Amino acid sequence: MRIDAHQHFWVYSPEEFDWIGENERVLKRDYLPPALQSELNAQGIDGTVVVQARQSTVETQWLLSLAHEHPLIKGVVGWVDLMSPTLEEQLQRWQSASALKGFRHVIQDESDPNFMLQASFIKGLTLLHQYDYAYDLLIVASQLPQARQLLDKLPQHRIVIDHIAKPDIANGDGFAKWKEHMQSIAEKQNVYCKISGMVTEADHQKWQEEDFIPFMDVVFSAFGPERVMFGSDWPVCQLAATYPEVIQIVERYVARMYPEFSQHIFGLNAERFYRL
Structure with missing residues (x-):
């Protein structure tokens, strides 16, 4: 299967999605599976991993109903x-929900x-981990030192870094430190990385495909193509790019640098990590 390993759905309301700013009007509407299906079909994507956009257990149940x-x-x-x-009780109740990964x-x-370092x-x-669930680590680049400390304590857990830890792609500030931390974290074989969320960290209007190459070079070199997975971050990506543009940035890079691993990056790695 070709898998988009990171996207979102929502029924928009200003109260529940207060993180969507005034200049992000494209996101201020409902985004549900039928709206994504045509994009997936056009790009030959067989399925997705949908990721929470609200911090509530209601969100989890709603996403499971969509699945x-x-x-x-x-x-x-x-x-x-x-x-x-009551965390363990909640996890026990969800054991029958096979779609919950x-x-x-x-x-x-x-x-x-x-x-993240609280006991x-x-x-x-x-x-x-005991209940065999994976964990998506959503951080920004400045939180990478704490993330490294956290990961030191979780050597067996299936953990994936979302959005390549959100480096400053627009300006390149902090690139050397981001690179150093990512290389250090990638030494942990239980940690994967999503090539996702890049366009929204770039200049939304003026980005060029070349802007992303140094960042993908770091990620692929550090984690290896066996621990990297593609995610569109749709619909958030629409702040800066279309769905085809987002996938083509990664497809062209992979075709040039890791052609023999295309099936892994666009499917097999996500299948293995999330046990799809």
């Missing part, structure tokens, strides 16, 4: 309070840089 109705959804990355005293928290928005948070991640 039940729409075969294009091959896996769900939901949300759960990892520090909840993992969880995510929007760590990038936490004001405390050490949020209760790490305990929650350990429970996810």
Whole structure:
């Protein structure tokens, strides 16, 4: 299968999606599976992994209901309070939901840089591992030092870095530090990386395909093509690019640099990581 390993659905409301700014009007509407299906068909994508966009268990249940109705959804990355005293009970109830493959928290928005290093948070991640769930690590580049400390404590967990940890692609600031941290994290064989979310970290109006090459060079060199997976970040990507543009950035790079691993990057790695 060809898999888009990172996309979102929502029914828009200003209250629940207050992270969508005034200049991001393209996102201020409903995005549901039928709207994505034509894009997938045009690009030969067989299915997706849908990732939470709201931090509530209601979101998890809603995404699971979508997965039940729409075969294009091959896996769900939901949300759960990892520090909840009832976490294990919740995970036990979800064991029958075969589409649920993992969880995510929007760590990038936490004001405390050490949020992810709290003992209760790490305990929650350990429970996810015990129940065989993967974890999407959503951080920005400045949080990579804490992420390295976290990953030191979780040597067996299936963890994927979302959006190549959101480096400053538009200006290139901090590239050397981002590269150093990513190389260090990639030494951990249990950690994967999503080539996703790049266009929204670039200049939305003036980006060129060449802008992304140094960043993809780092990711592929560090993690290897066996631990990298493509994700569109649709519909958020539409702030800066169309679905075809997003996939072509990665397809052209892979065709030039890692042609023998195309099936892995666009499917097999996601299947293995999420156990689709």
